[in-house]
Amino acid sequence: MNVLEEEKKPRLAGRFLEQLNSPLIYILMVAAAVSALLREYGDMMIILTVICLNSFIGVLQEGKAERALEALKKLSSPRALLKEQGRIMEVPAASLIPGDIVCLEAGRQVPADLLLKSAVNLKIEESALTGESVPVEKDTGKHNRAYMSTNVTYGRGEGMVTAIGMDTEIGKIAGMLKNTRQEKTPLQKRLADLGKILSVVSVILCVVLFLIAVLQRRNVPEMLITAISLAVAAVPEGLPAIVTMVLALSVSRMVRVNTIVKRLPSVETLGCVSVVCSDKTGTLTQNRMTVVKCFTEGRICRPEVLDPKKNSHFMRGFVLCNDGELTRGGKAKEAVRLGDPTELALLDMAAAHGIYRHELERSMPRRGEIPFESSRKMMTTFHSCQGSQISYTKGSPDEVLERCRFLLKEGRQMPLEQREKKKIRRVLELFSGEALRVLAVAMYPDADRTREQELTFVGLAGMADPVRPEARAAVEEFREAGVKTVMVTGDREDTAFAIARELGIAKKAEECMTGEELSGLSEEVLKKRLPQIRVFAHVAPEHKVRIVSAYRKAGEIVAMTGDGVNDAPSLKAADVGVAMGLNGTDVAKNASDLVLTDDNFATIAKAIALGRGIYENIKKSVLFLLSSNFGEIITMLAAIALGIPSPLKPSHILWINLITDSLPALALGVDPSGNRNYMKRPPRSREESLFAHGGLGCTVLYGLLIAFISTTAFLQLPIGQLLREGSPVTLRNLEGLMADRVLLGRCQTYAFTVLGISQLFHAVGMRDVETSVFRMKHFNNRLMLLAFFVGFSLQLLVTEIPYFIGIFGTCHLELSEWLMLTVLSAMPLFAHELLVLFER
Incomplete structure (x- = not known):
């Protein structure tokens, strides 16, 4: 078949599995498997839900991009004029085979690679293949090849099909695509590196906890559950979904700046x-030749300042000595635009002054012509006009000037002296130096036939494909x-x-x-x-x-x-x-x-400005998630290393990571402040880490702070009780008090509440680490406000609704306790204000 092969698109299942190819996802799968072995089915279901959500969003967005691209494609398939047994018939281009004879004419697309058998003034525009904007003249000698998907702009011809489909020159270029490997984007590489680091951290944590369990003679199965909790804490399971969702939501912003995104990471x-x-x-x-400079009546001018009366011969010559087709558009009919780009440029110049060839030819019909030939580099037409006749010649300035004996100046015919000739050549050099394509026009008034000798020079038109x-x-x-x-x-x-x-x-x-x-x-x-x-x-x-x-x-x-x-x-x-x-x-x-x-x-x-802002927003989301999860790790690891009970249950960590973290992280990812002044900065390096420019310090500082206030909340009740009793605050005494399951449940509720709400306050400050919270425009990011209040409400839910208290093992809190824990949870925001003040 005479069609180009398209890359095979993966099936739905293949696309879904491709979305799972991430180190972070692998860790979550292992965590889900271990949770199932330990019969922690609730944890397993939450993890698997996040994994499926991430893949679903990625597949959905790729499908949307493909549908948008399909809408851009032409609805009609290319057709060809096939010559068979002396008859010419129009057939689908896809049905052509080598050896077929195809007819070419202006306005047609070349349907396959052809060897030209005849060519009459044939010009083919090959910019789609070569990048050259000027049409190429074709003949049956040296330039006797026509290529698939190029466009005939002038003349006519016949050719024999020599190659079809992927064997054509364009097919070979399309085939080169298969040998080009798709590289990972910088963010994909950074997230892959992060996934590897977190994988190592998870393994180390599990080994460390196992050794602690043996040394402290703890219950090994219980410590295995705790190890899973820490592994889950080390992996921000919402990160793949958040990054994918941020990129997906950014796609709609890209559409608003006229950009369709085919691959999410490219954003x-x-x-x-x-x-x-x-x-x-x-x-x-x-990609549209335009007359940008004119020389007539002895001066250089822009085409828009021409006078249709004073410069009538200049415009008429270029319009009448022309085979292009340009008509006015109207309600009843569409405008017609057909022919060689240089000839259409001349017609455009005249049309701007209300002069159209088909209208002008009613009063000045063409009576004869000498067609353009490569050897002469000229074209001449002969017209009758109100009882007289006139011949116009258009072509290469050097060739036309050699045939001129007179000059049109101030409406009169004057002898063309050497001084004037030199002036015209200087103008020609000036135009050529500006890379303009220059055509000259001359006339022979009161002619009895087409004339190409003793002409009267009228002017030059300099054309370019304008920027x-x-x-x-x-x-x-x-x-x-x-x-x-x-x-x-x-x-x-x-x-x-x-x-x-x-x-x-x-x-x-x-x-x-x-x-x-x-x-x-x-x-x-x-x-x-x-x-x-x-x-x-x-x-x-x-x-x-x-x-x-x-x-x-x-x-x-x-x-x-x-x-x-x-x-x-x-x-x-x-x-x-x-x-x-x-x-x-x-x-x-x-x-x-x-x-x-x-x-x-x-x-x-x-698009680049948006891309820079989107990356910064993603970075904010990543640092927020990692610092929050780092706080969870330190909170649990410190408690276990000290030999006291775990401050958090596995369900607590999953609840915080999947509910409290997800909405704030998404709000950071779509924050409008991510678009400010980014085009005034140099681009980031390909090797730049997610932790560059203070990112690592931010992660460690806020992680330690969240761990400190969460541990403070966890130990507050037993330390307070020991102080009231006058007993020394020792690890043995703390462990003894926490053997009481009621007290331990309340302590874990305190830690759980502070850990969750502190991350909400932390998210607000992460919107802009250089601006005070009192100067931020909070209503510009309503999703962040929603995330804060939804997160706070969900934390209320698990301590105030009996059903959820039973599931999460929490306990009811009094209003005074809520106020105290909220103030403690706001410490990351106080730290943010101090850092901004210090920077100033």
């Missing part, structure tokens, strides 16, 4: 992107954010440099490198030159992959943008592949991590 990778390798055509530029207006601002924003913008294009070096200079990407020609130069460089030499290069021109698809790989080997995190099939391998090779949704090919979209629905380069800057 946070955006935040550490240090190099954006961007295709030029259709990404930094509009996107917002791209320049985006490049500057990237510079402020420490992100390098690198242009990678199939266009010529001079054209690429002109665009790069206009956008502020490059300042000197030495910052450009061609694909030919790149091929001749060794890896070592390329690594040395890479920091100085800002433009890669005239590159092939394999060059783009090498460029992305070179930056990644240099330690950069690379985002690659593009829309063509030629961009697909590099999109997949990059840390973040960004495809264009409107004009991008399906191959490019399938290879990417993100798809821009507005094809706007500036949207990438918004």
